[in-house]
Amino acid sequence: MTNNLSEFDKLANGILAAGGHTSPSELHGFVCGVLAAGARPDRRRWQDELGQLLDLDAVPADLSAEFQRIAEESAAQxxxxNFDFRLLLAEDSDISERALSLGLWCQGFLHGFGVGxxxxxxxxxxxxxxxxxxAVSQVDADAVSEGEEAEHQLLEVEEFVRVAVMNIFTETAPRPASGSKGATLH
Known part of the structure; x- marks a missing residue:
């Protein structure tokens, strides 16, 4: 059996297996929000934040390592x-699930920006x-219509969010001096 799960699906499975209650999109948005606010959490603080976000007392080591990898990759992006930053969203789902995924990503970003x-x-x-x-975080996924026009509109909103987040990061995140790691979230 081949394992062709997307990064989103792998993370969703890890969260579910741990008993967590958060979407991978919301988790990624949270990480990006914290980073955009200028905080650079250390491993222990990331672990604490992850536990709170997932509503878990203890986070399994493999999920914690995946979270750390996502945080480092997101910071690099x-x-x-080259503007290679990408949102972690549900990919192979119907349009209403993808719209919900985008809304959850935005909720996570706003939460993370506040925590940061x-x-x-x-x-x-x-x-x-x-x-x-x-506004995007308030999307009513049940009201999203199917069709080519709706698909196009959702892609435009996804791109808008991606660019908006890069702009926020550019304007707000401190640029570390050579050899500095930036502010740490305490």
Whole structure:
């Protein structure tokens, strides 16, 4: 039997196996929100945040390692000047599930940005982008219609969110000096 599960499905299976109650999309959004707020949690703090987010007292080592990998990969993507950042969303699902996945990603991002406790005056464009992400997080997946037009619109919103998050990160995340690891979430 070949294992052709997507990264989303593998993470979903790991979360379910651990007894967690969070979507992989919301988890990824949370990580990106914390990073965009400028926090760079250490392993122990990531472990604590993961346990709280998944509503688990203890996080299995394999899930914790996967979470750490996602955090490091997300930080690298957000810092990449080639704009290779990608949202972790449900891929091979119907449009309403994909819209829900995007909404959960945005909820996770907003939660993470709050936990990351951005310090300073929020630039107007970031403030507006956060408001837009809040609107996307309120998506009513049951009201999403099927069809080519709806597919196209969802792809446009996904791209809008991706670019908005990169812009927020660019405007708010501190750029570490050479050899520095940035702020740490405590």
């Amino acid at each position: 957000l810092n990449d000047r 406790a951005y310090q300073g005056e929020l630039p107007p464009t970031s403030k507006e982008a956060l408001e837009d992400l809040s």
